[in-house]
Amino acid sequence: MTAARGRLCSVARATTIPWDKVTPAPLVLVTGPEGLLAERAVDRVVQQARAEDPEVEVTRLEAAGYEPGRLGVATSASLFGEPRVVVLGGLEAGTDAAFADLKAYAGAPEPDVVLVAVHGGGNRGRPTLDAVRAAGATEVACDPVKRDSDKTDFAVAELRRGGRRAEPAAVRALVEACGADLRELAAACQQLLADTTGVIGADVVTRYYGGRVEATGFRVADAAVAGRAGEAVALLRHAVATGTDPVPLVAALAVRLRVLAKVAAARGRGLTAGDLGMAPWQMDRARRELTAWRPETLAAAITAVAQADAEVKGAGRDPVFAVERAVLRIAAAAGN
Missing domain, CATH: 1.10.8 (Helicase, Ruva Protein; domain 3)
Incomplete structure (x- = not known):
């Protein structure tokens, strides 16, 4: 095996890394339901392997409908020792044979092979995934x-x-x-x-x-929180007219008020934006907006959104009216 091919399959470590940091290793485990990030992780491994050796052979297998022995065939030693990348995808829907073969292979991976196992989330095959981790796989977490x-x-x-x-x-x-x-x-x-x-x-x-x-619902929420009732209602009606469902509109209102409530509760506690799960600009904006709000009016606005949420999900007869009423109540509460 050439020096380049030796680097291709450097020793893996049991660690979790983001998709844009993954490199070829004997065992790469891509887990989580965020499909875009999973695809990017796989593509990055393949591209880097090809950059090291343009002759690398890439084989893709699907765990759904997998038949016994296919992994062994794809990873078996070739006559000329060419490096290979094998991608075993869809393990969240994999057959028992797929998990059995993967677990067996993880115990003794081939030196010239990069195996990328992709699992979209869920409990299926968890013991096998744990075995792959224990074997020293590099894990890429593709969380939502x-x-x-x-x-x-x-x-x-x-x-x-x-x-x-x-x-x-x-x-x-x-x-x-x-x-x-x-x-x-x-x-x-x-x-x-x-x-x-x-x-x-x-x-x-x-x-x-x-x-x-x-x-967008967030523009409606921005206007309402700022007390601009006319603008908020106009944006709301435009959103509805262009096909936006009332449920995400209420959700946007709830998110904006939740941010205000979290920042208000964090006053004097020395918490950062990261501690509160938001971007710095969100925290700065909330601090500015809170100058127009009192605890009582913020509580009233949150109550109005909770009522609207129940009504758009079946408790009321007119979901659009429910959202509009909540927007008007929020705007009225701002600055009072």
Whole structure:
């Protein structure tokens, strides 16, 4: 085996790393339900293996419908000792044979093979995954990206990988417009990288995604929390008219008020934005907004959203009216 091929299969360590740090190793375990990150982790391993040796052979197997012995065939020693990358995907739906073969292979991996095992989450095959970890696999955790602070970090990193940066307001607008789905957010970042130059400002994001930004529930919530009742209702009606369901609109109101409540409760305790699970700009904005709120009015606004949440989920006859009433109550409470 050449020196390059020896580096290709350097000794793995039992550790968990992000997708953009993974390198080829005898055993790579990609776990978690965030499919985009899992795909990127696999692609990164394959690309790096090919960069070390363009002749590397890549074999992809699906654990769903897997038949006994297929992994052994894919990883068996070749006549000329070419390095190989074998990707065993879909383990969350894998057959018993897939788990049995993977567990056996992890006990004695081939020196010229990089095995990437992908599990989308859940309890199926947990003993086998534990055995792969115990064998020294490098694990890539692809957990769901749900918090706004994590989505912000993802967008910033995505743009940085493209050699660009964006103003904080632009990142916020981008996350609000496209952050419901990580693939959509990634695609939006790639579009901005391809179609624009220089520092990305909020005006650029508005030009590309303005309709979605203005109609998003977070824009409705921003206006309501600021006490701008007319603007909030107008944005709400536009959102509904363009197909937005009342449920996520109420959820956006709840998120905004929850941020205010968390920052208010953290006063004087020395907690950082990270401690509260939010981005620094969110905490700064909440501190500014809280000057117009008292504990009593904030509690009343939260109660109004809780009532609207129950009504849009079946307790009321008119979900749109329920959301509009909550928006008006929030706006009325702001500054009182």
